[in-house]
Amino acid sequence: MATPVYSGAARTPQRGRPRDASRDDALRQAALEVMAEVGYRALTMDAVAARARAGKATIYRRWESKLDLVIDTCTQLAQQNLTEPDTGSLAGDLREFLSAFAAFLSGPIGKAAQALVGELPHEPELASAFRETFLTAQRGVLRRILERAEERGELRQDAPRGMAVEIAGAALIYRLMLTGDPLDLPFVDRVVDQVLVPLVAKGQ
Amino acid sequence: MATPVYSGAARTPQRGRPRDASRDDALRQAALEVMAEVGYRALTMDAVAARARAGKATIYRRWESKLDLVIDTCTQLAQQNLTEPDTGSLAGDLREFLSAFAAFLSGPIGKAAQALVGELPHEPELASAFRETFLTAQRGVLRRILERAEERGELRQDAPRGMAVEIAGAALIYRLMLTGDPLDLPFVDRVVDQVLVPLVAKGQ
Numbered sequence: 001m002a003t004p005v006y007s008g009a010a011r012t013p014q015r016g017r018p019r020d021a022s023r024d025d026a027l028r029q030a031a032l033e034v035m036a037e038v039g040y041r042a043l044t045m046d047a048v049a050a051r052a053r054a055g056k057a058t059i060y061r062r063w064e065s066k067l068d069l070v071i072d073t074c075t076q077l078a079q080q081n082l083t084e085p086d087t088g089s090l091a092g093d094l095r096e097f098l099s100a101f102a103a104f105l106s107g108p109i110g111k112a113a114q115a116l117v118g119e120l121p122h123e124p125e126l127a128s129a130f131r132e133t134f135l136t137a138q139r140g141v142l143r144r145i146l147e148r149a150e151e152r153g154e155l156r157q158d159a160p161r162g163m164a165v166e167i168a169g170a171a172l173i174y175r176l177m178l179t180g181d182p183l184d185l186p187f188v189d190r191v192v193d194q195v196l197v198p199l200v201a202k203g204q
Numbered sequence: 205m206a207t208p209v210y211s212g213a214a215r216t217p218q219r220g221r222p223r224d225a226s227r228d229d230a231l232r233q234a235a236l237e238v239m240a241e242v243g244y245r246a247l248t249m250d251a252v253a254a255r256a257r258a259g260k261a262t263i264y265r266r267w268e269s270k271l272d273l274v275i276d277t278c279t280q281l282a283q284q285n286l287t288e289p290d291t292g293s294l295a296g297d298l299r300e301f302l303s304a305f306a307a308f309l310s311g312p313i314g315k316a317a318q319a320l321v322g323e324l325p326h327e328p329e330l331a332s333a334f335r336e337t338f339l340t341a342q343r344g345v346l347r348r349i350l351e352r353a354e355e356r357g358e359l360r361q362d363a364p365r366g367m368a369v370e371i372a373g374a375a376l377i378y379r380l381m382l383t384g385d386p387l388d389l390p391f392v393d394r395v396v397d398q399v400l401v402p403l404v405a406k407g408q
Contacts, residue, residue: 121319122243163395166378173374174378178373180335194403
């Protein structure tokens with residue numbers, strides 16, 4: 001059974017009036033499109049408002065800054081697109097999560113994700129928020145996949161779990177950002193079967 | 205014995221007059237500083253000329269575009285900083301090359317490297333030139349390290365070499381671009397000993 005991965009946007013201020021969820025989604029979609037086109041640094045609340053045909057005040061009632069808007073957009077998108085798998089095997093869980101993550105990165109969201117990741121080194125506040133939300137959540141799913149594998153007796157005693165979690169993320173992001181090779185299912189299968197499972201599982 | 209890794213800048217046009225190598229280095233240094241500050245997209249030949257206290261014509265005599273200048277700068281810097289190791293063992297060669305590469309990325313060049321990598325998704329021509337020069341050369345070194353290991357009988361028959369080459373680069377770039385964790389010797393040791401050597405070597 002799949003359960004939601006991401007716990008929602010703790011950074012989003014909750015105000016007294018009821019929120020219109022579909023309006024919020026339209027504003028996030030606009031933020032995503034603007035970010036894919038111009039990147040994080042050049043994104044303005046004005047441009048997002050114009051794209052969504054909304055007033056700037058409407059946006060500021062929901063998010064107090066562009067940092068809040070962008071981090072909330074990432075978190076919500078991840079929550080909608082990535083679920084925590086529980087297939088009953090280490091290889092099955094890794095395959096399901098990483099193929100969903102690969103599809104997420106190489107789909108329409110990919111351009112915005114690339115723009116965001118590319119700007120992390122220049123934007124310390126964005127980098128810190130991105131690490132606390134998106135990256136921490138993604139690592140959490142991978143850690144829980146490994147914990148369940150251990151409960152089933154699948155892991156070696158000395159399995160380097162932290163390294164497995166890091167390499168899983170690294171393999172996907174490197175293709176997205178550097179090599180440009182396809183982030184497809186055959187690649188995910190090779191990462192799981194050749195690298196991750198032998199790295200941590202017993203009797204390989 | 206260490207031999208140079210990178211074969212120099214094939215893209216740099218050679219003109220009839222003799223080149224002043226130290227002047228070229230000063231111009232490349234200026235390009236690096238400007239790129240670290242403003243990124244590739246916002247870099248102009250004017251800004252590089254001003255930084256190096258040179259005329260714009262001086263730069264254009266050496267490089268026909270900012271793409272040529274930036275790719276040549278990357279290639280020359282890599283040539284000066286990264287050598288191809290031959291320590292006599294797979295683990296030794298990987299450790300020597302990856303620790304030099306980690307130091308290269310986390311040193312003063314790191315900011316410019318981050319700026320460059322961050323912009324690859326938005327700059328197809330830059331991405332293509334970067335892959336043909338820098339990335340191809342880095343993969344070439346790793347492939348030759350694996351070939352020498354095979355000649356010494358260190359590799360498994362079915363060693364997934366392409367995956368090992370990809371994971372080696374991915375592990376370092378992921379730290380540089382995403383997690384912000386240190387690219388230090390203990391990390392390189394863990395990547396070599398926990399991931400790369402078990403992935404391809406016999407009897408692990």
